Amino acid sequence: MIQLRNVTKKYDKQEALRGIDLNINEGECIVLIGPSGCGKSSLLKSINRMIDIDSGEIRVFNQSIESYRVEELRRKIGYCIQGVGLFPHLSVKENIAIVLRVLKWKEEDIDQRVNELLSMTELPLSYINKRPHELSGGEAQRVGVCRALATNPSILLMDEPFGALDPLTREKVQLAFKEIQKKLHKTVVFVTHDVEEAILLADRIALMQEGKILHLDTPNKFMNLDKNEYGSDFLGKDYSLRLLKRFTLADLNLKEVRSFNSLVNLSLGSSVKDGLSYCLNAEQSIYFNDNNHIYELSYNDIYNFMQRINHE
Amino acid sequence: MNRILKNRVTLIYTLLFLVWIFQFDWIKETLLFFLDSKNTIVQRSSLFELAYQHSYIVLLSTTLSILIGLSLAIWVRLSRSEELKQIVLQFSTIGETLPTAAIIALSVPMIGYGNVPLVLALCIYGILPIVRNTIVGLNTIPSEVQEAAQGLGLTRLEQLIRIDLPLALPAILTGIRIATVINVSAATIGATVGAGGFGVMIIAGIRTYDTLMIIQASVPVIVMALWFDRVLRAN
Numbered sequence: 001m002i003q004l005r006n007v008t009k010k011y012d013k014q015e016a017l018r019g020i021d022l023n024i025n026e027g028e029c030i031v032l033i034g035p036s037g038c039g040k041s042s043l044l045k046s047i048n049r050m051i052d053i054d055s056g057e058i059r060v061f062n063q064s065i066e067s068y069r070v071e072e073l074r075r076k077i078g079y080c081i082q083g084v085g086l087f088p089h090l091s092v093k094e095n096i097a098i099v100l101r102v103l104k105w106k107e108e109d110i111d112q113r114v115n116e117l118l119s120m121t122e123l124p125l126s127y128i129n130k131r132p133h134e135l136s137g138g139e140a141q142r143v144g145v146c147r148a149l150a151t152n153p154s155i156l157l158m159d160e161p162f163g164a165l166d167p168l169t170r171e172k173v174q175l176a177f178k179e180i181q182k183k184l185h186k187t188v189v190f191v192t193h194d195v196e197e198a199i200l201l202a203d204r205i206a207l208m209q210e211g212k213i214l215h216l217d218t219p220n221k222f223m224n225l226d227k228n229e230y231g232s233d234f235l236g237k238d239y240s241l242r243l244l245k246r247f248t249l250a251d252l253n254l255k256e257v258r259s260f261n262s263l264v265n266l267s268l269g270s271s272v273k274d275g276l277s278y279c280l281n282a283e284q285s286i287y288f289n290d291n292n293h294i295y296e297l298s299y300n301d302i303y304n305f306m307q308r309i310n311h312e
Numbered sequence: 313m314n315r316i317l318k319n320r321v322t323l324i325y326t327l328l329f330l331v332w333i334f335q336f337d338w339i340k341e342t343l344l345f346f347l348d349s350k351n352t353i354v355q356r357s358s359l360f361e362l363a364y365q366h367s368y369i370v371l372l373s374t375t376l377s378i379l380i381g382l383s384l385a386i387w388v389r390l391s392r393s394e395e396l397k398q399i400v401l402q403f404s405t406i407g408e409t410l411p412t413a414a415i416i417a418l419s420v421p422m423i424g425y426g427n428v429p430l431v432l433a434l435c436i437y438g439i440l441p442i443v444r445n446t447i448v449g450l451n452t453i454p455s456e457v458q459e460a461a462q463g464l465g466l467t468r469l470e471q472l473i474r475i476d477l478p479l480a481l482p483a484i485l486t487g488i489r490i491a492t493v494i495n496v497s498a499a500t501i502g503a504t505v506g507a508g509g510f511g512v513m514i515i516a517g518i519r520t521y522d523t524l525m526i527i528q529a530s531v532p533v534i535v536m537a538l539w540f541d542r543v544l545r546a547n
């Protein structure tokens with residue numbers, strides 16, 4: 001869907017991209033992660049030609065991006081900029097609908113599309129007439145996401161779209177976004193410097209440093225990175241623990257039991273991390289109820305699971 | 313509250329202007345307590361006629377300034393060229409530093425006497441505030457707003473119409489207001505080359521040492537300038 005070949009970019013003297021090779025498949029969510037200034041935004045912006053690259057080639061839909069008229073290319077690609085940038089003089093509705101207006105959509109189609117997008121991002125429909133300055137940071141970011149999705153582009157570029165959300169809303173929006181992405185089968189390039197966000201959303205993570213991609217792999221595989229000092233530093237020594245958030249207790253294939261001591265407040269939908277947290281307070285196994293089935297969970301189950309995904 | 317106050321002040325200016333123009337005899341009685349009028353020459357034009365000429369000259373020249381000023385600023389914006397911007401600003405600054413009197417004097421040999429050299433001078437004079445304010449207004453649009461508009465695939469023209477101009481509107485209006493107010497008072501000088509307007513009476517008053525006549529024609533100029541200053545404010 002998107003191919004980058006040996007892409008380089010220099011701002012005056014500052015080298016922002018130093019030979020990027022990246023192949024992004026259709027329907028895949030690639031998360032770019034790395035410290036501030038490593039070139040994440042530059043990589044993203046090179047794809048929709050917000051910046052022009054110095055050398056290398058980028059292909060989108062199997063065509064060089066140079067072969068499109070630049071506005072045409074950008075309209076095929078949804079783009080959430082770092083810093084949202086809502087239009088202050090327009091209502092929420094007009095912000096979302098701006099490209100639809102340019103494309104001369106009918107009023108009732110616009111209304112319908114805007115409502116659809118608002119409910120998808122869990123914003124109240126009553127917000128359509130609000131102005132950007134009346135929104136909280138998190139609401140504004142969600143309106144920004146709606147605006148990028150308005151024309152239903154099959155590619156989405158998102159630059160730290162959930163940066164301003166409080167942890168609880170953030171997790172909710174992340175999960176909602178993951179649902180949307182799986183359902184709509186968008187190809188997504190997502191920038192973050194939050195490791196947990198990367199683990200949760202990514203099909204593959206691209207770990208960047210100083211304009212290069214150091215590692216490109218599934219979140220599971222990054223567990224084995226310990227020997228590489230830079231990577232483990234950035235991803236955190238507790239990477240394995242963070243990884244547990246990506247999986248639910250249903251992934252563990254737990255066995256059902258009939259006898260138990262006392263139940264804890266978990267279900268098959270809870271994350272493995274939550275499960276582990278309960279385990280930390282129990283000497284042996286813990287038990288929980290899901291849909292009138294009782295399951296047993298122990299450290300061993302989690303350990304075995306980690307071994308399995310490690311060698312997948 | 314502000315709105316009401318503004319409307320009331322505007323109303324007072326309007327009434328004052330109208331009374332002054334149409335019922336000057338009332339005011340004359342009062343003023344004659346303080347001054348003595350010579351009443352030597354018979355006035356050839358009524359105050360109403362002068363007011364009409366004055367407004368006509370100001371509106372015409374300012375409209376031309378707006379057309380030219382906005383076109384220049386939009387051209388600079390669409391080109392996204394820093395060089396062009398500097399050139400345009402430079403030229404309009406030169407237009408500003410030329411004394412109005414000089415422009416008028418220089419254009420008379422070419423165009424002749426009358427309203428035309430005055431309108432030309434005022435028009436050149438009004439371009440700078442409009443160009444400068446429009447360019448500054450367009451420059452102060454937050455960069456993430458511009459990036460978003462660009463990233464959504466709007467062409468430069470679409471960005472200009474849907475985003476840039478609406479956001480720069482208050483600044484543009486300020487430019488227009490400054491140009492208009494300056495031109496209302498600068499227009500009085502046109503009488504020296506045979507243009508109409510309140511200047512005719514002011515010059516006549518100066519020639520005959522008639523203070524009453526000077527006041528009679530100056531006050532409406534001031535009131536008109538204040539009126540435009542009020543009306544052309546965004547809030």
Ligand SMILES: Nc1ncnc2c1ncn2[C@@H]1O[C@H](COP(=O)(O)OP(=O)(O)OP(=O)(O)O)[C@@H](O)[C@H]1O
Pocket residue numbers: 011012014015016035036037038039040041042043082193
């Ligand atoms: N317009 C620009 N002009 C000059 N240098 C730039 C410009 N944009 C980015 N850079 C430089 O290029 C490098 C990469 O910037 P980039 O914005 O891609 O980083 P990033 O990974 O997105 O960082 P962050 O996480 O802080 O957003 C940085 O060193 C930055 O200073």
Ligand SMILES: [Mg+2]
Pocket residue numbers: 040041042082159
């Ligand atoms: Mg960035």
